Amino acid sequence: MKTPKRIEPLIEDGLVDEVLRPLMSGKEAAVYVVRCGRELRCAKVYKEANKRSFRQAAEYQEGRKVRNSRQARAMAKGSKYGRKETEDAWQNAEVAALFRLANAGVRVPKPYDFLDGVLLMELVADEYGDAAPRLNDVVLEPEQAREYHSFLIRQIVLMLCTGLVHGDLSEFNVLLGPDGPVIIDLPQAVDAAGNNHAFSMLERDVGNMASYFGRFAPELRHTRYAKEMWALYQAGTLHSGSNLTGEFVEIAVHADVHGVMREIEAARRDEERRQAARAEAEKSPARGPEEPPPPPWLQ
Helix, strand or coil, X not given: CCCCHHHHHHHHCCCCCEEEEEEEECCCEEEEEEEECCEEEEEEEECCHHHCCCCCCHHHHCCCCCCCHHHHHHHHHCCHHHHHHHHHHXXXXXXXXXXXXXXXXXXXXXXXXXXXXXXEEECCECCCCCECCEHHHCCCCHHHHXXXXXXXXXXXXXXHHCCEEXXXXXXXXXXXXXXXXXXXXXXXXXXXXXXXXXXXXXXXXXXXXXXXXXXXXXXXXXXXXXXXXXXXXXXXXXXXXXXXXXCCCCCCCCCCHHHHHHHHHHHHHHHHHHHHHHHHHHHCCCCCCCCCCCCHHHC
């Protein structure tokens, strides 16, 4: 096939030998199967901002670091330079997340290189060598659903242990390879500690998994893994081997309204006493220092 213009620099640099075929075109990128020596890999070509249907919502970018204050100001103003920097940061976020998660043992496509808006990474294939299907394209037996759900919950825990939340996890961005599910599409991954929306995104990711696998194993719809793992994460005790139950009991803490009112009343009375003392001091005439008594021989 004709080489897409965006992939030409990778061929010129010897990173890619040949573009074989298009694999898929999504809301933010087009993916091609390429040959690199004797290996087949994927080349993910990011679409320009005005050609993408996925918008970079502010909640995803909260907490992300930028190189310097100039970049931050430009991105905030939305200037031409700022828009380019925003695009670069968006794409670099996925590259950084893939390397970080792959090193932590999370099952994601192995990243190889990133050049001019093109991400070169592992091709996740099925047992016949064809591109692996997405979860939404398969029908599962109940036991398979429970097994894959358990595996993905562990992957989400591993991600959280590295400080990341996927932010857009669903059956549409999980591939089913010969060794089980593989998580893909991570440009919107958020910093768990630096993003105020991290928990709500985690809860949505986990909820999407429960909803999808619950089609085949209905009991999974009632699990509460997100709250359980988040509580452990906040306590600093979450780790890759954490034994999760899928149950979470929230302890209702009733506010001591009467105690709060007593504290307010005590503070009010203290302030009234201070105001009265200040007013009394202002009414008293000013007095100079008292003269010392005369020495005894002059008395």
